[in-house]
Amino acid sequence: MISKRLKFSPSVRHLAFAVTALVSSLAFAEAEPNQPLKGRLPLQELRTFAEVFDRIKVAYVENVDDKTLLENAIKGMLTGLDPHSAYLDPKDFEDLQINTTGEFGGLGIEVGMENGFVKVIAPIDDTPAQRAGVEAGDLIIKLDQKPVKGMGLNEAVEMMRGKPGEPITLTIVREGSSKPFDIVIKRDIIKVQSVKSKALDEGYGYIRITQFQIDSGDEVVSAIKKLAKANKGKLNGLILDLRNNPGGVLQAAVDVSDAFLKKGVIVYTKGRIPNSELRFKADEKDPSNGVPVVVLINSGSASASEIVAGALQDHKRAIIMGTDSFGKGSVQTVLPLNNQRALKLTTALYYTPNGRSIQAQGIEPDITVDRAKVTKLDQGVTYKEADLQGHLNNGNDLKDKPNALKAKKVDKQLESDNQLQQALSLLKGLSIANKAVK
Structure with a gap:
């Protein structure tokens, strides 16, 4: 030895x-007997x-050198606190500011750390990661064959960024898969369209929020008005899709919730320092005009998505459908330092209007609907009365309905999305029930 x-x-x-x-x-200065x-x-x-x-x-x-050691010590202090606190060097600080505007370079995934590995919170719609098949809940264990165990989150994110067109290999562990597998993704400029909308059926609208950005609230209000106008000024029901939405700007979540509420608390925060305690309330305006709403969530719905789902659930303004959300209920405050550096520090926790903490709990849907593959069965050759030669007329001046009539065109997403189908069926049921009561 x-x-x-x-x-x-x-x-x-x-x-x-x-x-x-x-x-x-x-x-010596602070020591006091029995203190x-x-x-x-x-x-x-x-x-x-x-x-x-x-x-x-x-x-x-x-x-x-001393500078490297001290900077690593600072990073270690933040990394050891929780998965969302971090020390931001000038480039990281700049990237954080760019990300909130909706355009940045990379793969298009929101990630966190779990047991030393990079965990996918959610792939962002219409990005290379989503198109390549990355899913919420995936654990990334290698980046270009380099193990991520021991990397900080910022270092892993930096590796995933690069010039558009450059490929990167992600080695992934996925629940239900017997062994790790590789996904090759080409980097691209990520331009996130925050809000998308379309009509699913006559009188029923669909709004998808991919990520909460500064203008998301205004975009949701515009989408509601556009859908209502296309349906002669009135909607029978609306689906708000927050699945695989990793969150974003807190004020945007408040604005989106406010588009459906006329009064009451939307969300509040509690922390140790005075300015971490905030309370947001709805105003009297109701751009949604009280339209029945179903909100879709899943394990990729995090942070701002959970604020919206929790507020609408507590106020009984919407029916929450899908699976349990992610459970990221902490508030990160960016504290600028000298030399263009900053701390991203967890300073508070989110609470729903009824006082429920979102942290590590998430939002539990009112109706659980798991993701499933939907296959339309071939009905074969069928006949109806109207197909028979010499059939009697209706007698009520209504046109006959033979089986030969063309099937109604169905939205492509609706054909394959089981959760979306269930949400639309629920809205139609509510509409029928409301008409029966009136």
């Missing part, structure tokens, strides 16, 4: 001395930090 006594380098001696002197002076140690810096732990710093400087296989 070989042992070697490691000597402090001059820079580390200065660091250790400065840390010890600072801590000792603070501890708790609240506010005192941990002298022993800071001495340990200085010792570790020294050992790395002296014994690590490669020379590491």
Whole structure:
């Protein structure tokens, strides 16, 4: 066994001395008999930090400068708190600001960390990742054959970004798959269209929010008006699709909720510092005109999506359908530092109007509908009375309806999306029931 006594380098001696002197002076100034140690810096732990710093400087296989070590120490402090707190260098800070505008480079996935691996919260619609088959809940264990275990989230995200057209191989572990598999994706400029809308059937509209951006609230109001106008000014029902929506801007979630509510709390936050406690309320305007609403959610619905679903559920303004949401109920505040750096720090938790914490719980749907493959069965050759030669006329001046009539054109998405089909059927049932009551 070989042992070697490691000597402090001059820079580390200065660091250790400065840390010890600072801590000792603070501890001496604050120490009071029978008083708790609240506010005192941990002298022993800071001495340990200085010792570790020294050992790395002296014994690590490669020379590491002080700046790199200290920046890594800062990153470690943030990474060890929770999956969403992070230290942002100038490039990361700039990327964060760009992402909220809806255009950025990369693959098009919202990710977090789980057990040291990159977890897909949700692929964004119409992006390379979504087209390649990446799904919410996937664990990315390698990037271009490089293990992500031990990487920070920012480092992994940086690897996934690059020039448009450049490929990257993601090695993925997926629930239900017997072994890891690779997906090759070509990077592209990601331009996220926040809100999409269309008519599913006569009187029934569909609004899809892919990600909450600054103008998402206004876009939802415009979509409601457009759908109503196309149906002679009135809608019988509306589906708000928040599946695989990873969240986004808090104010956008408030604005979208407000488009369907006339009063009451939408969401509130609670934290340790005074400015982390916020409360958002709906105004009296109701752009939706009280139209029946079904909200679709799944495990990829996170953060801002859960705020909307929770608010509409608590106010009994909408029926929530699908599967349990992701459960990201924490608030991140960006705290700018010197030299274009910043901290993205978790400072509060979200609560629904009824006081439910979203964090690690998510929103439970009113009606659970799992994702399923829908296959339309061939009905074969069938005949109706109207197909028979010499059949009697209706007698009520109505046209005959033989089987030969062309089938009604059905929305392509509606044919294959089981959850969307169930939502539309529910809305039609509600419409019939409401007419019967009147």
